[in-house]
Amino acid sequence: MSQMDALNRQEQMELQGRMERKQMKDFMNMYSNLVQRCFTDCVSDFTSKSLQSKEEGCVMRCVDKFLKSSERLGERFQEQNAAMAQQGGMGGGR
Amino acid sequence: MSQMDALNRQEQMELQGRMERKQMKDFMNMYSNLVQRCFTDCVSDFTSKSLQSKEEGCVMRCVDKFLKSSERLGERFQEQNAAMAQQGGMGGGR
């Protein structure tokens, strides 16, 4: 990131602390989006109060698929971001 | 909450201050979600610039129903959370 180079040691540590808090927050958001999405897509029967095995299977596959999607998207994102940085375009490269 | 026990008096006060700010933020979010939801569901006629009485009635019942839902969901949530804590499962008990 263009402006990070200009940070001294202490500033970098402060930034890292904030990033760790942000990472935890991002993880929590990702987790609750995942739950909400898989719940919404897989659970629609409210005639009973426990999860049907069909619903549970759907939720498990949904989580699985979502994690794999995120991973793949993360890889592609970083490739594109790196390519962009080399071209000196948007996105600011390290 | 498992880790709150470990906080000393001063830390608890700091945490409480943050929680009060969070509570106000949560309330504001709840309020604006409520407005957005009831507006979206009840107001669809833009041939006039004032609220029709039919729309107003719908908004009032929507708010009413939403508050009652939240209250009921809050009660059930706390019951489940307490039950979960007793089982020593997810959710971390006081």
Add this chain to the structure above:
Amino acid sequence: MSQMDALNRQEQMELQGRMERKQMKDFMNMYSNLVQRCFTDCVSDFTSKSLQSKEEGCVMRCVDKFLKSSERLGERFQEQNAAMAQQGGMGGGR
């Protein structure tokens, strides 16, 4: 804003600093909502990896229209807010 009058010079500067950070955050949110919205509405063909000229045109018009909408909504919002403040109603006037 009703309570801002009560702030002294130093408090106002602190508040202004926070507002600048908030403004930047708001701008980033606006920007990413705009991208997401125009992408979602205009790009639906994933048989190729580059943007079709039809899609690009749609995105450009979408951005254009969205910026004009926001501007118009901003004007109306401030008029209403000012009118409200004069009536001493909700919204708190300067």
Add this chain to the structure above:
Amino acid sequence: MSFLFNSNRPQPSSQEKIAAAEAEIEMVSNMFNQLVDTCTKKCIPPTYREGDLNKGESVCLDRCVSKFFEVNVKVSEKMQGEAAAKQGGAVGGGGMFGS
């Protein structure tokens, strides 16, 4: 939206005063963001045949703002009524962490 910020404390500290002012600005700003989101969904069809706002869209946006404010007034009056009915307790709604 000043009903939200009636503090009973005698002498607010600097940080409290800044936080209150910040919260008030955030409330207005939140409301504006919701308005943009809601009214563009109501008034702008996702086809984008031209970049300009046409007459119908412009009028719809203006009326949408007007109705959105009216709904806000109605809702906040109702919530104040509810809060008052619970005899002046803090406006807590469905809050989970009521003190």
Add this chain to the structure above:
Amino acid sequence: MSFLFNSNRPQPSSQEKIAAAEAEIEMVSNMFNQLVDTCTKKCIPPTYREGDLNKGESVCLDRCVSKFFEVNVKVSEKMQGEAAAKQGGAVGGGGMFGS
């Protein structure tokens, strides 16, 4: 959701302890907000013929909470399993800024 907060560091500072407690409360609060959002969408039709919850809506909400917790347990178990499979590394999921 304590599995998220297993820190290996020996002596957390005051700020770290407060941040951890805050994160835990936020996790529960987030979950509640999602629950409200999800379950009202599932159980409350957008017609609002009356302001009270009718029998069907009430029962639906209760069951929705129950199922929502069950789904949370299943998902968190699965994620813990995944994290453990990657031999105890930090739970990072699709995180971009893994240290």
Add this chain to the structure above:
Amino acid sequence: MSFLFNSNRPQPSSQEKIAAAEAEIEMVSNMFNQLVDTCTKKCIPPTYREGDLNKGESVCLDRCVSKFFEVNVKVSEKMQGEAAAKQGGAVGGGGMFGS
């Protein structure tokens, strides 16, 4: 997205530098979160017959990322153009609290 952070001030303080770096990271992180949201909606049908990504889904995700970046470039160029047209004022868009 460095066009957002062209500050004219001579000597930024430590806090300003950290805030700027933080904002830049947040911008990228926001963009990624939006990408995940948008592309999974476009490419993953809500049926979940299997947990793995099938060929069609994988290819769709890859192309979606590519198009999402292209759209970002186009949009940011357009916004820069607009900002420049308003002769180099702060990029404010529809901001409410312009200084």
